[in-house]
Amino acid sequence: MSDAAAGFAKEQLKSFIERVERLEEEKKTIADDIKDVFAEAKGTGFDTKALRAIIRRRKADPGQLAEHEAIVDLYAQALGMIPFERTPLGQTMEG
Incomplete structure (x- = not known):
């Protein structure tokens, strides 16, 4: 060089x-x-943890966010933390 x-x-x-x-x-x-x-x-x-969660949600892809929330709801329902009727799937089946 x-x-x-x-x-x-x-x-x-x-x-x-x-x-x-x-x-x-x-x-x-x-x-x-x-x-x-x-x-x-x-x-x-x-609540800064809630603010950070909202910011993460706003950045996320809507489809991936919906899928993630559906899985969380499914797990919570399986553990008896929320009734099935309150999950998106349960609400869809009611309507």
């Missing part, structure tokens, strides 16, 4: 590293901001 090519590769590598470092710092700043929002929500009386 020529000196010019090696110098270019070195600068390109340095540029990649510096960009990742800047992005990592931005990621840390954003994570801190999110933490602050949750602390503010908690301070006003909101």
